[in-house]
Amino acid sequence: MTLFHFISFFLTSLFSTTVGLSIPPTTFPNCPKSWHHDEPGRTCYHLARRRMRLTEAHSYCQKMIADGSAHVLRVECGGENDFISGLVKGHSEKVWIDARARFDIVDGAAGLFGPGFVYRWPNGKIVRYSNWANGNGLEEVGSSNSNKCINIKSDGHWMNANCSSTAAVICEKKLHRPYSKHCPKHWVYNKETQACYRTISKTNMTILEADNKCFDYGFEHRQDAMLTSIESESENQFVMNLAKEKDANFEFIYLGGYGRSRNGNKWHWMDGSEFNYMNWDRGMPFGRRALAVLVMNKRGKWINHYADKILSQYNAVAVCKFKS
Numbered sequence: 001m002t003l004f005h006f007i008s009f010f011l012t013s014l015f016s017t018t019v020g021l022s023i024p025p026t027t028f029p030n031c032p033k034s035w036h037h038d039e040p041g042r043t044c045y046h047l048a049r050r051r052m053r054l055t056e057a058h059s060y061c062q063k064m065i066a067d068g069s070a071h072v073l074r075v076e077c078g079g080e081n082d083f084i085s086g087l088v089k090g091h092s093e094k095v096w097i098d099a100r101a102r103f104d105i106v107d108g109a110a111g112l113f114g115p116g117f118v119y120r121w122p123n124g125k126i127v128r129y130s131n132w133a134n135g136n137g138l139e140e141v142g143s144s145n146s147n148k149c150i151n152i153k154s155d156g157h158w159m160n161a162n163c164s165s166t167a168a169v170i171c172e173k174k175l176h177r178p179y180s181k182h183c184p185k186h187w188v189y190n191k192e193t194q195a196c197y198r199t200i201s202k203t204n205m206t207i208l209e210a211d212n213k214c215f216d217y218g219f220e221h222r223q224d225a226m227l228t229s230i231e232s233e234s235e236n237q238f239v240m241n242l243a244k245e246k247d248a249n250f251e252f253i254y255l256g257g258y259g260r261s262r263n264g265n266k267w268h269w270m271d272g273s274e275f276n277y278m279n280w281d282r283g284m285p286f287g288r289r290a291l292a293v294l295v296m297n298k299r300g301k302w303i304n305h306y307a308d309k310i311l312s313q314y315n316a317v318a319v320c321k322f323k324s
Helices: 003-022 054-064 078-088 138-143 207-219 233-246
Strands: 036-038 043-052 094-104 116-120 149-153 158-161 167-174 188-190 195-200 252-259 267-269 292-297 302-305 316-323
Touching: 036 078, 043 054, 043 078, 054 094, 054 167, 078 149, 078 167, 094 158, 116 138, 188 233, 195 207, 195 233, 207 252, 207 316, 233 252, 233 292, 233 316, 252 302
Parallel strands: 094 167, 252 316
Antiparallel strands: 036 043, 043 167, 094 116, 094 149, 149 158, 188 195, 195 316, 252 267, 252 292, 292 302
């Protein structure tokens, strides 16, 4: 190595180490011009320093990309939070995060079994990662009904915000690359759904615990994984086959559905997918509780169950899913 190359290498290493995330990230070829790329998350970001209300931010981001595929920032893991903090640092004091606190009576998907607030993204999915500053969070929503929205500061901490206030805006756009060759290890790709799946088999596990485990597995790869939704007969069969591979003697599969035990039309998927396809077993759903969760039996039919109950006496498999 020549002296010139050695000095160049040394200065490059020193500069990148000392400055870190405060360096504006390089533009990725698939990102629009002037957008920043977060390689592990396959996401492009655009920082608009002009302050605006959240409703104005929605319109602004939607117009940034011709096909309307960009939206206001959604932070879904610690790595992404660090990246955004570096992007904002030195440019703006606070930026919108596109989540809002909503009041629910009960919601098993959120681990909520009494009246209270839950933060959700616009697509209805629950905000699972957070990085609240001291004195901020859901408790503040309860004491001040106006603080239902969220800002992220340049230090990465989240603050309650009045939804009618103004802040800078980051728009984001996902790079939808096929996962056929790039599902993480232990995950299985489904070409029809363009999603990755992973099975869990553990004794004495509730559905809420299974869904938290899905989140942990997804978090390892910066993906928002949760118990699977099922949107077609073929996906129903696919999920059942995965469970059989995990445990040939399985009796139940934990799914990511929740709804009313008395009404099969009042159900939802945790990941925000439309609950259009249904495969209820005869007489289902059934029960007296207002809220129930979804389980598949070994015949591929659906029955309702309760999120805080354990199917310990049975062979149960949980199936996790995230979409590319």
